[in-house]
Amino acid sequence: xxxVLVALGLLFGRxxxxxxxxxxxxxxEILRATLxxxxxxxxxxxxxxxxxxxxxxxxxxxxxxxxxxxxxxxxALVATVAMVLPSGVLVIWAGRAxxxxxxTRARRLLQAALLPVTAGLxxxxxxxxxxxxxxGALTALIAGLCAFGSYNGRVHPLVLLGAxxxxxxxxx
Amino acid sequence: MSKISLSHLSRGxxxxxxxxxxxxxxxxxxxxxxxxxxxxxxxxxxxEFNELFALCQAMPGANITNLSFLFGAxxxxxxxxxxxxxxxxxxxxxxxxxFTGLYARYGxxxxxxxxxAGLGAAAAGLLLGAAGRIALPNLRRGWRDxxxxxxxxxxxxxxxxxMIWVMALSVPLALVLAARAVRP
Numbered sequence: 249x250x251x252v253l254v255a256l257g258l259l260f261g262r263x264x265x266x267x268x269x270x271x272x273x274x275x276x277e278i279l280r281a282t283l284x285x286x287x288x289x290x291x292x293x294x295x296x297x298x299x300x301x302x303x304x305x306x307x308x309x310x311x312x313x314x315x316x317x318x319x320x321x322x323x324a325l326v327a328t329v330a331m332v333l334p335s336g337v338l339v340i341w342a343g344r345a346x347x348x349x350x351x352t353r354a355r356r357l358l359q360a361a362l363l364p365v366t367a368g369l370x371x372x373x374x375x376x377x378x379x380x381x382x383x384g385a386l387t388a389l390i391a392g393l394c395a396f397g398s399y400n401g402r403v404h405p406l407v408l409l410g411a412x413x414x415x416x417x418x419x420x
Numbered sequence: 421m422s423k424i425s426l427s428h429l430s431r432g433x434x435x436x437x438x439x440x441x442x443x444x445x446x447x448x449x450x451x452x453x454x455x456x457x458x459x460x461x462x463x464x465x466x467x468e469f470n471e472l473f474a475l476c477q478a479m480p481g482a483n484i485t486n487l488s489f490l491f492g493a494x495x496x497x498x499x500x501x502x503x504x505x506x507x508x509x510x511x512x513x514x515x516x517x518x519f520t521g522l523y524a525r526y527g528x529x530x531x532x533x534x535x536x537a538g539l540g541a542a543a544a545g546l547l548l549g550a551a552g553r554i555a556l557p558n559l560r561r562g563w564r565d566x567x568x569x570x571x572x573x574x575x576x577x578x579x580x581x582x583m584i585w586v587m588a589l590s591v592p593l594a595l596v597l598a599a600r601a602v603r604p
Binding site for chain 2: 305336358363386
């Protein structure tokens with residue numbers, strides 16, 4: 249048990265500092281590590297990702313869900329704290345220098361460089377999750393409609409998730 | 421930003437404000453946090469909120485938890501940061517652990533499997549939409565950005581390299597390419 253907790257802590261502690269542009273950017277690495285550790289199958293991972301989306305709370309809940317799946321309450325707490333604490337400490341520390349730092353060329357350069365990296369990582373995450381989640385015509389249709397609805401930003405995400413779950417329940 | 425004076429806020433008030441944002445923010449915590457901090461409590465002006473958010477976006481990690489840490493620490497130091505983050509994540513963590521427990525117990529039942537398949541497809545769609553919103557403006561910005569997006573996508577999504585190697589290769593390249601585009 250404690251070995252699993254250490255592994256969860258090390259994984260999410262590292263990802264906290266690598267999550268450029270937010271949690272979705274590290275979803276490919278969370279999937280890769282999950283498979284490498286044998287914590288879940290690809291199919292289970294997509295279901296856990298879906299549960300973290302449908303639950304309240306920010307995107308970091310993927311760490312909570314995975315921790316809970318692997319090691320119950322202790323796993324959920326270790327994974328969540330590991331995911332939020334390192335970047336939180338970093339941001340408090342960086343906040344002290346932000347005034348002088350924000351207009352420097354180095355900062356603008358770093359931000360301009362990281363934007364396409366973030367875009368590539370989130371696109372990879374969407375690709376990996378979609379490959380696993382789309383298993384036939386109906387799931388392809390659900391994913392396509394939800395992609396359209398969320399891209400436009402007109403439909404509340406919960407409505408899309410609820411409609412997807414109901415469609416799966418009724419039609420699969 | 422140094423103008424913000426938040427030291428009169430108690431840890432309990434900080435906890436409750438972020439608890440409210442977390443409960444109101446089902447499906448989008450950031451707009452809820454803005455409503456609570458700017459419109460509701462008037463603890464920040466819109467400009468001050470934007471300033472805090474810009475810093476959180478420039479740093480790694482989840483933007484909204486970073487914002488909670490920063491706001492709590494500005495008001496009350498480390499214990500303030502604990503109060504805001506506990507307010508933000510406490511209820512969602514409990515619910516998520518309960519959901520995951522239900523999943524472990526009932527996830528194999530046929531109707532649950534079907535609902536989860538639909539939910540998974542919907543979650544994939546949401547992520548596709550988010551990827552489109554962030555990637556398409558990049559792709560219109562010129563070949564340098566297209567190259568970096570394509571390289572990172574290929575390494576992380578197709579070749580499935582460990583992220584540390586993806587970053588070790590793509591970030592220096594992205595910096596070199598951006599150096600030509602960002603004016604001194």
